[in-house]
Amino acid sequence: PTGEPRMTAISDLDTPAVTVRLDIMADNIRRVQAHLAKHGIGNRPHIKTHKIPAIGKLQMQAGAMGITCQKIGEVEVFVDAGVADDILLTFNILGRAKTDRLMALVKRAPALTVVLDNDVVARELSEAGVRHGLDVRFLVDCDTGFGRTGVQTPEAAFDLARLVARLPRMQFRGLMTFPNREPTTREFFERALGLFKGAGIPVPVVSGGGTPGIFTAQNFPMLTEHRAGTCVFNDAMVVSSGTATWDNCAMRVRATVVSRPTDGRAILDAGTKVLTSDQYGQKGFGHVMEYPEAVVANLSEEHGIVDLSACAERPKVGEIVHVVPNHCCVVSNMVDELYGVRGVAVEVVWPVAARGRVR
Numbered sequence: 001p002t003g004e005p006r007m008t009a010i011s012d013l014d015t016p017a018v019t020v021r022l023d024i025m026a027d028n029i030r031r032v033q034a035h036l037a038k039h040g041i042g043n044r045p046h047i048k049t050h051k052i053p054a055i056g057k058l059q060m061q062a063g064a065m066g067i068t069c070q071k072i073g074e075v076e077v078f079v080d081a082g083v084a085d086d087i088l089l090t091f092n093i094l095g096r097a098k099t100d101r102l103m104a105l106v107k108r109a110p111a112l113t114v115v116l117d118n119d120v121v122a123r124e125l126s127e128a129g130v131r132h133g134l135d136v137r138f139l140v141d142c143d144t145g146f147g148r149t150g151v152q153t154p155e156a157a158f159d160l161a162r163l164v165a166r167l168p169r170m171q172f173r174g175l176m177t178f179p180n181r182e183p184t185t186r187e188f189f190e191r192a193l194g195l196f197k198g199a200g201i202p203v204p205v206v207s208g209g210g211t212p213g214i215f216t217a218q219n220f221p222m223l224t225e226h227r228a229g230t231c232v233f234n235d236a237m238v239v240s241s242g243t244a245t246w247d248n249c250a251m252r253v254r255a256t257v258v259s260r261p262t263d264g265r266a267i268l269d270a271g272t273k274v275l276t277s278d279q280y281g282q283k284g285f286g287h288v289m290e291y292p293e294a295v296v297a298n299l300s301e302e303h304g305i306v307d308l309s310a311c312a313e314r315p316k317v318g319e320i321v322h323v324v325p326n327h328c329c330v331v332s333n334m335v336d337e338l339y340g341v342r343g344v345a346v347e348v349v350w351p352v353a354a355r356g357r358v359r
Helices: 022-038 053-061 072-080 096-108 119-132 154-165 184-198 211-219 236-241 328-332
Strands: 017-021 067-069 087-089 113-116 136-142 170-177 205-209 225-227 251-262 265-268 295-299 304-307 320-324 337-342 345-351
Touching: 017 022, 022 053, 022 211, 022 337, 053 067, 053 072, 053 345, 067 072, 072 087, 072 096, 096 119, 113 119, 119 136, 119 154, 119 170, 136 154, 136 184, 154 170, 154 184, 170 184, 184 205, 205 211, 211 225, 211 236, 251 328
Parallel strands: 017 337, 067 087, 087 113, 113 136, 136 170, 170 205, 205 225
Antiparallel strands: 017 251, 251 265, 251 320, 265 304, 295 304, 337 345
16 A cells, blocks of 8 residues: 555565575674774675675675675676775686786776785786786785695795796785684794895785684784685584574575475475585585474485484475575575575565676
């Protein structure tokens, strides 16, 4: 009668659907921002978790200094949407196709900074800077114990930074690592910063990362900023790390029990094509909020196989359940949209704008 558009009810959402509890997400954004601000550490959220410019804007409005992207395709989407000027791209960029795209972005977002851990990447970036007449700001990626990318020693960080800073169009901005680890990250950065200080080279940026490392970031006094992605939603991996509770998990996959082949087994309509096969050290493939003793024991493409043997109460065919995934970042990339929900209503439908932007 009022003529106002009727909001969709959550109960009308067909399954499987990836929902985000808006009140929980807002609280997650506020809590992380407040903690880092209290300790004078810049908050640079990683958008790979949500890949949605509107959520990036909420993080910026809450006080973030800028954003982190993992791939050039993500940067393009977020620059197009006007989310932030200050962007850190935390990936080695190689090849003429990519360096030309990068330079087009540097023109539009002059504070764009890249990372590198070897001289091959550095020389290609320098050549692109010369080609386009633009300076390239860079951080040296340091492996402080995770065993992925990154120079292996403080001395290597110092040597690479000096080598690359001598290349045309390359501007040294600082150091980064993922994730913060006790005590190796502190020891690595203390030694590296001592070398730079001894040579009179300023290091304006020391960038740490990881959602489990947010609430201990202040234990690394050299950090100027922290990059975390998962914390905007949280997931089973974060809960197991002690950084969040199930009540802090905003992303929940709404699924239907489509089969009960035995008393101890239920089948959901969400398999690897929604929940993904990421385990991240977890038992099973997600946490069923309504049946906490249940174990999502196995997945095929479209089926979630749930072991109910530890459950006193067991779901019936047709029942709806909500699964907190092991790793929310990969779930966002599996679907075309996320549903922002509040109470019993769907308040917003976000297209996952940077979905599949892996180049």
